[in-house]
Amino acid sequence: MARSKKSLKSRPKFKQARRKKDRKMKARKAAWHKRGLGRNKKRRAKRGQRR
Secondary structure, three states: OOOHHHHHHHHHHHHHHHHHHHHHHHHHHHHHHHHHOOOOHHHHHOOOOOO
């Protein structure tokens, strides 16, 4: 019998996997920000240049 999406969401293993994925994305975003990749190329290039 195929499981419905609703019952899948309430399964602990699925919840665990989803939480892990969220944490991974959060860590990635933090890393991007650390490296200044949260900005576009032009803003990045301008960084540290004073006129």
